[in-house]
Amino acid sequence: MTAHPRLSMNVATIKYAPFEDSLRVLLDAGYESVGLWREPVAELGLDEATKRFADSGLRLSTLCRQGFFTMEEGAARRASIDENRRAIAETATLAAAGAPRSRAVLVLVAGGLPEGSRDLVGARARIADALEELAPEASAAGVTLAIEPLHPMYASDRAVVSTLKQALDLAAPFAPETVGVTVDTFHIWWDPEAEAQIERAGREGRIATYQVCDWATPLPADVLLSRHYPGDGVIDFGTFTRAVEATGYAGDIEVEIFNQQIWDAPWAEVARRTAETFDAAVAPHLASVPAGA
């Protein structure tokens, strides 16, 4: 079996697979690239996970995820900043162990409103503060922090960064190789400014990762699990993919799906279906295969 040379599957799409199995499933399905999560790496221990990842021959598209730094100064904030420091180091280690063209990209989910707070402006300002603390460490480690704007329905409890424009404004004070953005169709498809901001993100050199999955209604009871295979919903992948390609982005394209039905399906089937739906809905709109692929 083969998968498109620019396709990466994020292991959260087969959430219940242990680290080793997730790599095996992707190799069997012909993938070259993978998006990893910190939790399965931690379960195995970083050294052992790094070794097994290196042995797999896969390349790294992103490491998910850290961030969650909207709280006010205090012990919890210090713990969060420290956790982000560890995540930066892990990203560098895993990317170095991956196949050529691995990307040292750490996806950042900002965090929601602190418990009991209604101060959205303050929470957003504290993201800027956290980036200022973390950017020098990311830069020293050669890691790109990829701020991910999340759909506005997650603004209160998960990420107060809700639009690509806002993510780019937060990234603006930093070098683009240190602070970039995650362009995820699921989160931004509704935004009238999305295409213009993708163009801007490209111009500013800040597209750290392009992620694709689909939106469909009705939303499930847990709206976190409302992501679908590309083509199974309403998102116009042609428009978004051409916009991203037009910026010159030639990196991996990651599929990351949180969906209980997909989590309950056999892992090999999910990997196969991810590759098939990517081929049908996304690949036809790609401008290029990267040099060296």
Add this chain to the structure above:
Amino acid sequence: MTAHPRLSMNVATIKYAPFEDSLRVLLDAGYESVGLWREPVAELGLDEATKRFADSGLRLSTLCRQGFFTMEEGAARRASIDENRRAIAETATLAAAGAPRSRAVLVLVAGGLPEGSRDLVGARARIADALEELAPEASAAGVTLAIEPLHPMYASDRAVVSTLKQALDLAAPFAPETVGVTVDTFHIWWDPEAEAQIERAGREGRIATYQVCDWATPLPADVLLSRHYPGDGVIDFGTFTRAVEATGYAGDIEVEIFNQQIWDAPWAEVARRTAETFDAAVAPHLASVPAGA
């Protein structure tokens, strides 16, 4: 009992109350103003509903709602345009029958993507077309069409107008007394541009109605029913209310809540609690009581 002189309760907050009961409940709770829906009016017949509304002595804050005109040209679109024409006429009739300072404001929900379509840009363009057809009729009838941006989680199945900026851009070609916008905290609270766009809406004279209800998580299984009493969630009503007041808006402020638990509560209790929560969360931030109140 009394309610704040600028408070209006939208009858959808007591969805199961027949027309006559909804008016009675509001009068008993000391309200001066009401937001009506077309369906209970239609059940009774426009003439009879208008008579009973006039007898109530309440004023009209808005009539909800029409719109739903994102489909392509054809019979369904013609039927929708005709329905909007009828809604404009009803708005004028009910506003004329209401107490002084009744507003002839018709709330417009744009509609989602047509079945099977992924063409968000096209759907949005067809809203502009519909407004062009309807604006002359609204103008002749003295009715303001109030485009309501809905939360982006409704973009696919209910309203492709997702931000206040987008609503204002759609309204721009028309006179502000003919096409304005609905500023509803629930739909726009997450938007980093919301305050700036409220300021713009005021400057352009386009705030047709200000509506308040709260956002809380977890969202219920039906995300349409996720609205809460002001103060029961995370929205900063101080910031939004001061921003709206700063524009000089001195009209009614409407509470409209879709929430199964609230729908299942006794109507009088809902009317009372709406007034109490408004007094606690919104009223302290009001700059003025309108002249003549």
